[in-house]
Amino acid sequence: MTVSWLFVVFCVATATAATALYDRNLAYWSPYADHPQLAVNTKALEAHHLKEFQRRQTTENKFDDNHYPTFYGAHFGTSPTVWSGGINFTHSVASGDPFDTSVLIWTRAFPLGAGPDQSVPVCVSYDVFSSPGMQGKPVQSDQAFTSWDVDFTVKFEVKGLKPDTQYSYVFSDCTNPATTSPVGKTRTLPSPNTPANTVNGGKPLTLAVFSCSQFQTGWFNAYGVAAHNTSADIFVHLGDYIYESVGNGAAIGRAVLGRELATIHDYRQRYAQYRTDSSLLAAHLNAPWINVWVYYYQSNQVLKLKIASNSRMITSLQVADNTWKAGSTNSNDSSAGCAFSASGACFTDRKLAAVRAYHEWIPVRQVETTDLLRIWRNFQIGKLLDLTMLDTRQYDRDVTDVDYNHVIASLADIPDRSLMGAAQEKWFSDTLIESQNRGAIWRIVGQQIVFTQILLNGVFADLDDWDGYRMNRQRILDHLHANKIRNTIILSGDSHANWVSDLAHPNDTTTYDPVTGKGSIAVEFAGTAVTSPSPFGAGMFTNTTSHTTYPKSPRRHASPDQPDLCADRRPEPRHSFRGFFTLTIDTKQANATYYAMSNVGTPNLGSFVSATFTVNAGEDRLARPVAGGVVAAGVLKNGS
Numbered sequence: 208m209t210v211s212w213l214f215v216v217f218c219v220a221t222a223t224a225a226t227a228l229y230d231r232n233l234a235y236w237s238p239y240a241d242h243p244q245l246a247v248n249t250k251a252l253e254a255h256h257l258k259e260f261q262r263r264q265t266t267e268n269k270f271d272d273n274h275y276p277t278f279y280g281a282h283f284g285t286s287p288t289v290w291s292g293g294i295n296f297t298h299s300v301a302s303g304d305p306f307d308t309s310v311l312i313w314t315r316a317f318p319l320g321a322g323p324d325q326s327v328p329v330c331v332s333y334d335v336f337s338s339p340g341m342q343g344k345p346v347q348s349d350q351a352f353t354s355w356d357v358d359f360t361v362k363f364e365v366k367g368l369k370p371d372t373q374y375s376y377v378f379s380d381c382t383n384p385a386t387t388s389p390v391g392k393t394r395t396l397p398s399p400n401t402p403a404n405t406v407n408g409g410k411p412l413t414l415a416v417f418s419c420s421q422f423q424t425g426w427f428n429a430y431g432v433a434a435h436n437t438s439a440d441i442f443v444h445l446g447d448y449i450y451e452s453v454g455n456g457a458a459i460g461r462a463v464l465g466r467e468l469a470t471i472h473d474y475r476q477r478y479a480q481y482r483t484d485s486s487l488l489a490a491h492l493n494a495p496w497i498n499v500w501v502y503y504y505q506s507n508q509v510l511k512l513k514i515a516s517n518s519r520m521i522t523s524l525q526v527a528d529n530t531w532k533a534g535s536t537n538s539n540d541s542s543a544g545c546a547f548s549a550s551g552a553c554f555t556d557r558k559l560a561a562v563r564a565y566h567e568w569i570p571v572r573q574v575e576t577t578d579l580l581r582i583w584r585n586f587q588i589g590k591l592l593d594l595t596m597l598d599t600r601q602y603d604r605d606v607t608d609v610d611y612n613h614v615i616a617s618l619a620d621i622p623d624r625s626l627m628g629a630a631q632e633k634w635f636s637d638t639l640i641e642s643q644n645r646g647a648i649w650r651i652v653g654q655q656i657v658f659t660q661i662l663l664n665g666v667f668a669d670l671d672d673w674d675g676y677r678m679n680r681q682r683i684l685d686h687l688h689a690n691k692i693r694n695t696i697i698l699s700g701d702s703h704a705n706w707v708s709d710l711a712h713p714n715d716t717t718t719y720d721p722v723t724g725k726g727s728i729a730v731e732f733a734g735t736a737v738t739s740p741s742p743f744g745a746g747m748f749t750n751t752t753s754h755t756t757y758p759k760s761p762r763r764h765a766s767p768d769q770p771d772l773c774a775d776r777r778p779e780p781r782h783s784f785r786g787f788f789t790l791t792i793d794t795k796q797a798n799a800t801y802y803a804m805s806n807v808g809t810p811n812l813g814s815f816v817s818a819t820f821t822v823n824a825g826e827d828r829l830a831r832p833v834a835g836g837v838v839a840a841g842v843l844k845n846g847s
């Protein structure tokens with residue numbers, strides 16, 4: 208009786224422990240646990256590994272298991288064997304998406320020696336310490352498997368941590384604890400109810416904000432400057448972390464491996480190469496990141512596959528009658544995508560590969576595994592702020608300007624047209640209200656594309672931005688205005704240029720005063736690229752020494768929400784003034800500091816501050832004079 212009872216307990220415990228070792232590695236869930244093409248079935252994987260091991264046990268040439276000890280305490284036949292031939296932590300470590308008591312940590316544990324064995328998992332341990340020097344006992348430790356199936360990536364959620372606390376962490380080889388990874392630094396957020404003036408131990412909180420990091424067009428010095436020369440607490444990336452294209456980077460020592468991305472192998476190889484840049488590695492090692500998607504850019508530079516609805520595309524795989532392919536411009540890509548891709552891959556397959564590799568390589572949380580491809584999510588950072596990350600690129604987005612479909616200008620004002628998709632738009636409105644109701648001082652919104660209206664010579668500069676979805680933008684401005692939601696700051700990427708703006712209703716000259724900023728509803732800080740060259744400039748920046756050409760245009764005067772600063776581009780050298788900005792926040796002010804890189808043609812940490820801006824709490828506008836009236840690069844609208 209007792210014996211069989213024990214036996215039952217033993218079996219149950221074993222079964223639980225077994226897949227748990229796989230399941231604790233979130234890379235296997237990448238990104239959607241219930242979708243066969245978008246996650247690894249860990250039960251099946253374990254069964255496969257066991258079967259392979261048993262086969263080796265029973266072959267006539269008896270398998271030599273020196274390198275494959277059984278792992279946990281089950282009896283031999285049901286115990287996975289693990290690799291013990293040594294591990295190389297090839298891509299250092301990273302962390303991301305901190306909450307108040309948990310954070311994600313990441314590494315890659317590549318088996319040493321000849322080609323990796325596809326039938327044996329690798330076992331990785333981690334230890335988290337509350338001291339930077341890893342003195343004393345670890346506050347959290349665990350183990351998990353990784354394998355060939357997820358490119359040997361390892362992604363743990365470390366739970367049970369203290370809020371608003373700095374941690375160090377290290378990974379090691381379970382079978383040889385002397386083999387360790389570099390030591391990473393990370394932190395948790397203050398819990399939602401922490402009083403605003405005690406957040407971050409009472410010091411201002413600094414976000415470093417990046418977008419558009421293209422390997423072949425420059426060295427990622429911006430990450431290095433932020434990691435080494437600012438006190439950034441959290442790194443926020445607003446998209447285009449990798450590029451699909453290959454380009455020609457050889458001249459600056461940045462030749463890209465592989466081809467234009469199509470398969471899972473291609474994507475993994477690209478992430479692996481990007482993560483050799485020492486500045487990027489330093490930035491991941493130093494602080495947690497909060498990312499939103501890359502998008503997809505064809506190397507022919509013509510077809511921007513910023514396609515309307517990623518989620519609908521994926522959904523379309525699950526329904527028999529694929530309406531997505533039937534009638535819209537987007538169907539061009541799903542029905543005939545094979546024909547358009549330089550690599551010959553169908554667009555849909557490519558998208559699946561991209562999403563899977565993203566979740567393997569980036570320490571990003573799956574907010575809701577039942578919502579296909581949702582990455583929009585919110586971080587409550589004490590009562591100081593909410594950091595609300597949107598997906599304005601992929602999630603249920605109506606058709607965008609794909610360069611050959613010249614209909615967008617005529618669609619941009621259609622009321623039903625949505626950039627965010629109904630679910631995300633409602634969630635965003637509710638999140639803003641909830642943030643205000645819970646008494647958070649600031650609402651910082653991270654998203655991919657430029658929000659403000661930008662007219663170049665009377666024409667919208669980029670209908671792929673919010674200018675192509677004007678009613679969606681209007682609904683957000685109306686929502687902020689009607690509900691008296693204060694202290695909202697929108698952060699944007701994508702455009703490869705800096706644009707700093709008061710946000711008012713476009714062309715509103717009655718309630719908004721562009722000189723004082725009175726009547727402004729919110730503020731936008733849009734940041735330039737880490738390396739990607741600026742497509743803007745012709746007509747607006749041909750003469751950056753002249754601060755008069757820009758405000759002289761009467762049309763632009765007629766558009767009060769035109770940016771107040773168009774900073775940072777100098778015609779030559781081409782790679783000058785790529786960069787990033789920081790946002791430093793306390794209860795009274797949010798200060799944006801724009802950093803310009805001296806030269807991204809070589810790895811270096813040369814940079815200067817091109818402009819600084821202040822937003823005073825309660826004012827919803829840029830403090831005047833904007834940027835103190837002086838910028839070191841760029842053009843101020845009403846500036847000196």
Ligand SMILES: *[C@@H]1O[C@H](CO)[C@@H](O)[C@H](O)[C@H]1NC(C)=O
Nearest residue numbers: 294295296297298317319320
């Ligand atoms: C470990 O990986 C790094 C980065 O890919 C590589 O430079 C190094 O040669 C590898 N070490 C061994 C022993 O394979």
Ligand SMILES: *[C@@H]1O[C@H](CO)[C@@H](O)[C@H](O)[C@H]1NC(C)=O
Nearest residue numbers: 431432434435436437812814
């Ligand atoms: C930036 O950090 C690097 C590395 O710590 C250091 O060598 C350099 O002097 C710093 N630059 C500035 C301007 O502080």
Ligand SMILES: *[C@@H]1O[C@H](CO)[C@@H](O)[C@H](O)[C@H]1NC(C)=O
Nearest residue numbers: 510535536539540547611612
């Ligand atoms: C589909 O895309 C191709 C370019 O790749 C373009 O020539 C064609 O007009 C597009 N068709 C539609 C219906 O938009």
Ligand SMILES: *[C@@H]1O[C@H](CO)[C@@H](O)[C@H](O)[C@H]1NC(C)=O
Nearest residue numbers: 662665677713714762765766
């Ligand atoms: C603002 O005015 C410009 C120039 O007259 C016009 O092109 C644009 O459509 C207007 N914007 C909105 C949102 O109405």
Ligand SMILES: *[C@@H]1O[C@H](CO)[C@@H](O)[C@H](O)[C@H]1NC(C)=O
Nearest residue numbers: 749750751752753754755756
């Ligand atoms: C640039 O602007 C400055 C100041 O207005 C002017 O003196 C100069 O001639 C301009 N240069 C060009 C190339 O237009």
Ligand SMILES: *[C@@H]1O[C@H](CO)[C@@H](O)[C@H](O)[C@H]1NC(C)=O
Nearest residue numbers: 411791792793796797798821
């Ligand atoms: C913002 O900048 C102002 C002006 O330089 C400074 O007085 C204030 O302390 C700064 N606040 C923060 C949070 O950095």
